[in-house]
């Protein structure tokens with residue numbers, strides 16, 4: 001039995017029409033499924049938690065398929081109980097789709113559904129945990145990347161802009177990332193701070209633009225910030241951009257589309273199991289593109305091969 005958690009609002013409302021089309025195939029081929037449509041932010045987490053709870057009526061192993069963007073996949077990941085026999089699947093229907101890009105899965109929902117239904121193999125994937133203090137200690141899982149600074153600033157602005165809908169309607173969802181990305185280069189701030197790798201190696205940083213921690217290679221709709229990231233190696237790949245002018249940041253972002261930024265001045269990359277980051281001024285933070293507000297202290301760590309993923 002497949003359990004689909006569908007974000008009808010993904011890609012500015014196209015999620016629903018994508019699902020309606022895919023549903024026809026399931027019915028035609030008499031594939032047993034249940035589907036749940038999300039109604040608000042956080043709902044996919046609640047649904048995934050209910051489905052994998054020991055109190056759920058069906059306690060047999062389940063395949064939960066997230067249908068939406070990376071944000072929906074993140075919400076499902078944050079809801080599932082990893083002590084239950086759950087397998088995760090994914091049908092990309094967002095604007096960025098960095099998870100599918102990194103996993104080399106089809107970004108076409110129909111082809112992805114085809115792959116999913118034919119699939120007999122599972123991979124055990126790593127996931128990250130981002131921790132920070134809000135009113136109380138907060139922990140959020142991520143399966144693509146988490147970042148502090150410029151990249152999170154872009155995510156926050158993407159979430160609030162009305163232009164995303166317009167771009168998605170014109171089938172140019174990817175361009176909105178570029179548009180907001182350029183705008184935020186001008187407006188976003190930088191600050192000094194430090195990075196502590198695996199509790200032992202401290203690196204002082206001036207004028208931090210952003211620090212992203214990766215399970216997957218890509219973020220932001222195709223920026224290959226961590227070309228060496230491997231979702232099954234037990235390591236987070238960090239991309240640190242600091243001490244660069246706005247013009248240089250622009251050039252680095254362009255170079256990162258091909259993963260060529262890594263050998264440029266102002267960019268450092270590391271692989272670690274965990275990292276702590278401190279900034280003098282609060283910078284915005286994200287986990288898989290979902291905003292975790294402004295923070296001065298965060299930590300990230302990698303949990304190795306704990307997600308059973310159908311691919």
Ligand SMILES: Nc1ncnc2c1ncn2[C@@H]1O[C@H](COP(=O)(O)OP(=O)(O)OP(=O)(O)O)[C@@H](O)[C@H]1O
Pocket residue numbers: 007008009010011012038039040041042043068069070071072073075093094095096097098289290
């Ligand atoms: N019914 C709903 N109405 C409004 N927002 C929703 C609903 N269900 C989920 N959401 C929220 O929509 C947000 C964006 O979803 P998602 O990431 O899946 O799509 P996207 O933004 O189009 O894709 P991408 O992250 O690849 O750009 C998430 O923060 C999620 O919590």
